Amino acid sequence: MTEVIGIDHIYVTVSDLEASERFYDLVLIKTLGFRKNKFSLSGDPHIQYFNRHFGFVLRPSRVRAKHEPYSPGLHHFCLRVDSAADVHSVANQLRALGVVATEARRYPEYADDYTATFFESPDGIRLEITNYRKERRDRHDHWHDGVG
Numbered sequence: 001m002t003e004v005i006g007i008d009h010i011y012v013t014v015s016d017l018e019a020s021e022r023f024y025d026l027v028l029i030k031t032l033g034f035r036k037n038k039f040s041l042s043g044d045p046h047i048q049y050f051n052r053h054f055g056f057v058l059r060p061s062r063v064r065a066k067h068e069p070y071s072p073g074l075h076h077f078c079l080r081v082d083s084a085a086d087v088h089s090v091a092n093q094l095r096a097l098g099v100v101a102t103e104a105r106r107y108p109e110y111a112d113d114y115t116a117t118f119f120e121s122p123d124g125i126r127l128e129i130t131n132y133r134k135e136r137r138d139r140h141d142h143w144h145d146g147v148g
Contacts (some may be wrong), residue, residue, distance in 0.1 A: 006053060009048075012125065015123050023122050027094065067124040077125065077127055113134055115131045116130040
């Protein structure tokens, strides 16, 4: 059986490419160290943010409507950083850059060691930063032992 080893890329449609670019520049480049390039596909401009693991691509929407997280489709997008301390650092950096992010805190209702901050894109897409918690590390490190 072939194993999926990661997410290669995610495409997000946005209502205002320039406003979204400013927002994601703050979040993905200035705070999380992604890189960026631009390209055109079928005549539409695209902005790709990428790190060593995957790409996050913005493309212009064809319909002008605010994202509704409880309609079919994407509910939220969560990025993982190494530690709870990193979550706190990211939340502080985002707020210093003017992004309205919640205070990072523990969410024991999700997992004993779950720490997160939450914020929204200009289109209302819910974003989260969480830590690489023990259960996820164990699943990764002991997959072949049947853990997880």
